[in-house]
Amino acid sequence: MNSQPFGQGAADEGGRIIQVNRNLCEMLGYDVKALLARDIRDITHHEDWAETGQKLQRILQADEPFTIVKRYVRADASVVWVQTYVSLMHDGEGRTTLSALMRPVLPVIGEAQRWGGEKPIPLAQSELRQLMTPRLGPRGIIH
Numbered sequence: 001m002n003s004q005p006f007g008q009g010a011a012d013e014g015g016r017i018i019q020v021n022r023n024l025c026e027m028l029g030y031d032v033k034a035l036l037a038r039d040i041r042d043i044t045h046h047e048d049w050a051e052t053g054q055k056l057q058r059i060l061q062a063d064e065p066f067t068i069v070k071r072y073v074r075a076d077a078s079v080v081w082v083q084t085y086v087s088l089m090h091d092g093e094g095r096t097t098l099s100a101l102m103r104p105v106l107p108v109i110g111e112a113q114r115w116g117g118e119k120p121i122p123l124a125q126s127e128l129r130q131l132m133t134p135r136l137g138p139r140g141i142i143h
Helices: 022-028 032-036 044-062 127-130
Strands: 007-011 017-020 065-074 079-090 098-104
Touching: 007 022, 017 022, 017 032, 022 032, 022 079, 022 098, 044 065, 044 079, 044 098
Parallel strands: none
Antiparallel strands: 007 017, 007 098, 065 079, 079 098
16 A cells, blocks of 8 residues: 555645645646645536535534545646545644645546556545655645
């Protein structure tokens, strides 16, 4: 399981992406600067936004982490299915950040071999929580 490519990202309460790791950039086909210029809605498939928006609203109101399998739109307009675990982080100044850990569950067409060729088994929420230890670095990159 550790060999799977995990993307990590963070967004402010309004959904603006503020930190990403290289795996997420690669998974979505953006460079860091381009991805940081977007928000969650920009990269979420339009048919998945209603459910995503409801879950984001709920986590911000009730601080309930969630897992969702949804489509992300890549820079080249192709679609990748991703399992995303979202939780909240609070800093010492009271700011809230949405933190996400992502892994593809179905590869982008043409990239099946790159992501292993088979549909991965979604991780349990307890497994995802253990992996959620973002290490924040400079220039919006999570290490």
